Amino acid sequence: MDMVKVKQACRFGLRGVNHLLWPAVCISCRKSICETDNNLCKDCWEQVLSCAGADYCRRCGRDASRYGLVAGACPDCQGKEIHFDQIARSGVYGEALRKMILAFKKGRTELDSVLGFLANSALQGSGFYDDVELFVPVPLHWFRRLVRGYNQSLVLTKTLKHRRAQISADLARIRYTKTQPMMASPAARAKNVAGAFAVRRGHQFAGRNICLVDDIKTTGATLNECAKTLKEAGASKVFALVLAVAGQKVG
Numbered sequence: 001m002d003m004v005k006v007k008q009a010c011r012f013g014l015r016g017v018n019h020l021l022w023p024a025v026c027i028s029c030r031k032s033i034c035e036t037d038n039n040l041c042k043d044c045w046e047q048v049l050s051c052a053g054a055d056y057c058r059r060c061g062r063d064a065s066r067y068g069l070v071a072g073a074c075p076d077c078q079g080k081e082i083h084f085d086q087i088a089r090s091g092v093y094g095e096a097l098r099k100m101i102l103a104f105k106k107g108r109t110e111l112d113s114v115l116g117f118l119a120n121s122a123l124q125g126s127g128f129y130d131d132v133e134l135f136v137p138v139p140l141h142w143f144r145r146l147v148r149g150y151n152q153s154l155v156l157t158k159t160l161k162h163r164r165a166q167i168s169a170d171l172a173r174i175r176y177t178k179t180q181p182m183m184a185s186p187a188a189r190a191k192n193v194a195g196a197f198a199v200r201r202g203h204q205f206a207g208r209n210i211c212l213v214d215d216i217k218t219t220g221a222t223l224n225e226c227a228k229t230l231k232e233a234g235a236s237k238v239f240a241l242v243l244a245v246a247g248q249k250v251g
């Protein structure tokens, strides 16, 4: 047997041992799967993908038929002041995606393989992929990051595949804000995050096209405030990419 064959045999042997010690399981429900199943079992893929797809308003991210838009705005966001130029989403905040995002925020960072796949698909279909020059994860206050151990938006941002855009950490959350309760009014949520962000000295935002990245958009108050801060720092365009848009009926 020549060396190449010996190496191949070792590799297959190791993979076999590896599989025996750590059999492939669905990272959501832990059912056993084939290694080619991309981390989720068929049922979980179906459930997650049922939250994805559907036409949405590129201005606010809510479900909307493209025929129901007036000057690019759906009935829900018409007349609303939105500081980001366009939004892309993976899906709606339905049961399967919600479960996965909540687990992702509670330490299950290995879910980034599946969530990253969804985020990349949304980015590819966004229409602004080619324009992006910098990715900016929505920052956590340092104290919350200390408690959680990581910023889930940064973990998600690191999964994004782009031929030239870099990640910038020069947007900071300078004020500790209460967790936005799901049921709070849009005005209350906007007030809660007003003035909560700032750019770091030496930032590279002026004249650049930036894509903000976050896990969920509810009323959009956080994304709006981040986009406003980036525009005040001279950003040319600000896009937003989120996994899920909440606060609407899931069809």
Ligand SMILES: [Zn+2]
Binding pocket: 026, 027, 028, 029, 030, 031, 040, 041, 042, 043, 044, 045
């Ligand atoms: Zn599963």
Ligand SMILES: [Zn+2]
Binding pocket: 057, 058, 059, 060, 061, 062, 064, 073, 074, 075, 076, 077, 078
């Ligand atoms: Zn809209």
